Amino acid sequence: MAYVLSEKGKKFADNIKLKFEMAKARSWDGQWRVLIFDIPEKVRGRRDFLRKELQEFGFFQLQKSVWVYPYHLPKDFFDLWEGFTFGKELILIESGRIENDHELRSYFGFR
Numbered sequence: 001m002a003y004v005l006s007e008k009g010k011k012f013a014d015n016i017k018l019k020f021e022m023a024k025a026r027s028w029d030g031q032w033r034v035l036i037f038d039i040p041e042k043v044r045g046r047r048d049f050l051r052k053e054l055q056e057f058g059f060f061q062l063q064k065s066v067w068v069y070p071y072h073l074p075k076d077f078f079d080l081w082e083g084f085t086f087g088k089e090l091i092l093i094e095s096g097r098i099e100n101d102h103e104l105r106s107y108f109g110f111r
Contacts, residue, residue, distance in 0.1 A: 026071055028110065032101070033069040034093040035059065050090075060107050068098070070108050 005013060035054065039047040051061075059067040078090070098104060105111065 028070045028108075029072065031070070031094050031096055032098050032104070033071070033073055034062075034095060034098070035067045035069070036091045036093065037065050037089055039065075039089050060104055062104070068104055070104075070110070 037047070037050060039050065054067045055061070057069070059069045062068050073092075
C-alpha cells in the first residue's frame with residue numbers, strides 16, 4: 001500500500017523541511033535580512049498569516065511590519081506563500097548594518 005500526500009500536505013511538509021534547513025544553516029555572515037511588508041487591512045488574514053509564519057521561522061519583529069533575520073534565506077523561501085500572491089507587498093533588504101542593533105544581537109545570541 002502506498003500513501004500520497006495531498007497538495008496541502010505537500011506544502012506543509014515543504015514548510016517543515018525548509019524550517020529544518022534554515023535551522024541548520026545558522027552561520028551569521030554579518031548581513032541582516034530585513035523583510036518589510038505593507039498588506040492592506042482588507043486582507044488582514046494574509047497579514048496575520050505572514051506574521052505567524054515569520055515568527056515560526058525565527059524572525060525578530062523590529063516594528064509591526066518590519067521583521068529581521070540574520071541568516072541566509074533559501075532560494076525557495078518565498079515560494080512557500082505562492083498561493084497568497086504578496087507581490088510588491090513584500091520587500092526584502094539585505095544590510096550589513098542596522099543602527100542600534102543591540103536588541104537584535106541579544107535576541108539572536110550575538111555579541
